Amino acid sequence: MRCPFCQSLNTHVKDSRPAEDNAVIRRRRVCGDCGGRFTTFERVQLRELTVVKRDGKRQAFDRDKLSRSVRIAARKRPLADEQLERLVSGIVRQLESTGETDVQSDQIGLLVMDALKGLDDVAYVRFASVYKDFREARDFEEFVEELANSSGVTAKRVDQAE
Numbered sequence: 001m002r003c004p005f006c007q008s009l010n011t012h013v014k015d016s017r018p019a020e021d022n023a024v025i026r027r028r029r030v031c032g033d034c035g036g037r038f039t040t041f042e043r044v045q046l047r048e049l050t051v052v053k054r055d056g057k058r059q060a061f062d063r064d065k066l067s068r069s070v071r072i073a074a075r076k077r078p079l080a081d082e083q084l085e086r087l088v089s090g091i092v093r094q095l096e097s098t099g100e101t102d103v104q105s106d107q108i109g110l111l112v113m114d115a116l117k118g119l120d121d122v123a124y125v126r127f128a129s130v131y132k133d134f135r136e137a138r139d140f141e142e143f144v145e146e147l148a149n150s151s152g153v154t155a156k157r158v159d160q161a162e
């Protein structure tokens, strides 16, 4: 963190503690060059994320859509609703914590694959194979949308991955 007094980057955290009923972390900082002291606050920001598709089109991030595509990949697998919701929440948190409001649709696909990999091999292979299959040729967001709409053709494609 840059010193607000002398603009030096040589600053250090002296003390961190929660504030506002743990919604905030308050940090006391000191500048190693001018000795200036200042305070910063760290708080959760639930971002309005925007998905940037491969063709550059932008669209508001839709958690439900993500959730539906994960559920389709996990169809008939021994995974509880709660596990899947935790997985989706984890992905959303990761996206929020990049510090960017724009996320690439590819990035979401990779995070889903990563998360499913640790949870269920079959669901992972289903998702990964369709993801990779469509990777070059198609817009992944559109594909996820189709998955969510669950047309018969797409469902067959998903099942072939088993």
Ligand SMILES: [Zn+2]
Binding pocket: 003, 004, 005, 006, 007, 008, 031, 032, 033, 034, 035, 036
């Ligand atoms: Zn300073």
